[in-house]
Amino acid sequence: MDTDSKAKKYLIGRKVDRFFIKVHKASSFTIRYFKELVTSPHEVGEFVQQCYNIGYRSLSLITLTSFITGYVFTKQSRPSLSEFGATSWIPSLVGIAMIRALAPLVTALICAGKVGSSIGAEIGSMKVTEQIDAMEVSAVNPYKYLIVTRVTASTLMIPVLMMYAGFVGLMGSFLNVSQNELTTLTAFFHNAFEKITMLDIVSSVIRSLAYGFTIGIVGCYKGYNTSQGTQGVGKAANAAVVASMFLIFIEEVILVQVINWFR
C-alpha cells in the first residue's frame, strides 16, 4: 500500500471514529434527559417559565404563518377544483391537509427556527461565559435546571401550538372561502372535519410530540457542547436549527409510514 492510500485510510478512520464519538455523546445526552426527568427534585418554576417562552411567545409567529398557509393553500387549490366543479370539497380538502400534514410540519419548522435557535444560543452563551460551570460548582445540577426544563417544555408546547396552528389555518381558509362562496363558519368547520378521524388527530399529536422533543434536545445539545467563544454561540444556534429541521423531515417520513399502517 502506498503512502497516499495509507494516509487516506487513516483520515477516513479518524472521521469514522469522530462520527461514532458524536453519536455516543448525543445518545448519552438523550438518555441522561430521561434519567433526570424521573428523578427529583424538579425545577417546576423554570419549566413553567420555559412553557411560557416556547408556547406563548411563539403564538404571534404561528398565528401569522398558519393563517397565511391556510389562506394561500385554499386560494391555490381553488382553480384546479373549480375546473371539475368541486369547490365544495375545499373545506374537507383543507381540513385533511391542515390536520394531517401542514399544521404539524409548519409548526415544527417554525419552532425549529425560533425555539431551537433561541435555546442553542442561550445555553451556548451560558456555556462560554462559564455560567454552567458556576452552577456545577455551586452544587446545582445544570442539566436538570437547563436541559430537562427546556426539552420537556418544548415537547409539550409544540403539540399545543400545532392544534392552535390547525385552527388558525382553517380560519385562513375560511376567509378565502367566504370571499368566494356563501357559507357560514359552522358549515365550513362541519365540512372541514367531516373526513377527519380520531387517528388523524392522534397521529398529528404524536408527531408533534416527537418534533417538540427533537427541537428541544437538539437545541440543548448544541448549546451545551458549545466551544470557541462567541463565534461558537452563533454556530451552535445555527447548527441547532439545521440539525433539528433535518431530523424533523426524517421523522416525518418514518412516522407517516408507520401511522399509515394503522389506517
Add this chain to the structure above:
Amino acid sequence: MAEQKINNLSRVIEVKDLYKSFNENHVLRGVELELSKGENLVVLGRSGTGKSVLIKILSGLLKQDRGTAIVLGQEVSQLNELSLRALRQKIGFSFQNSALYDSMTVKQNLEFPLIRNVRHLSRKEINSRIEGVLDAVGLLQSLNQLPAELSGGQRKRIGIARTLILQPEIMLYDEPTAGLDPITSIEINNLINEVRARFHTSSIIITHDLTCAKTTGDRIAMLLDGQFVKTGTFDEVFATKDPRIQSFYDYNFIN
C-alpha cells in the same frame, strides 16, 4: 494580614503528583500542593501555565490524567455525582469573569444556589443570608440590579458573595483582580482577606498579579512549566536566583 499565623495546621487540600494534558499540551506535570486550614495560598504563574486547570480539578470541573487531588479528605475524581455535589457545597469558586447568571438580578443570583442546596429555609432566613453576604462584600444596595448594570469590580464582589452564600470552608479565586483598575484591585484584595477573617475560610488564589499575591497570600507557590518550582512566603520566593522567577518579578514591578 498576609503575615497572619496559621493556628490550625490540619490540611484541607492535598495534591500529589498531578498530571493533566490537553492533546499534546502537557499543562500540569507532577504538581504537589498542600493547603492548611485557614491559610491563603497564592498560585502564581504566567497565563497558560495551568493555574486555572489546577483549581478546576480541585472543584471537579476537570479530571486529572494521573495523581491525586484530595479535598477535605475526599479524592475528587473518585466521587459520584451526589458526593461531589455535597463536597461542592463546601467549596466556593470565584470565576475570573464572575460568571453571574445574566438573566437574573443580584438577589436571584444569590438565591439560586441557596434554595437548591439548603432546603426548608424560610423566606426571612433566605433574605437574612443574602443581606449578610451582600453586606460582607459592601453591595447591599445592588440587590435588585442586573449583572449588566454593575461595574467589573462590583460583579467580582457579587461573584464572591454568591460563593459565600453556602458558607464554604474553602475558597478558590480564579484571577480575582484580572481586568480591574489598581484601586478596585486593592479593594478586592482587601475583600479576600476580610472573607478569610469573617468566614474562616481557607483559600487558593490564582493570579499573576504580584500586588494581589503579596497582599493576600500567606504562602506563594510559583507554577512554571507545569510544576511548582518554588514555595514559601513572598519574600522567600522572590529572594531566589532562579532567572524565570526573577523575570516574573521584574516584569510585574519594573514594567
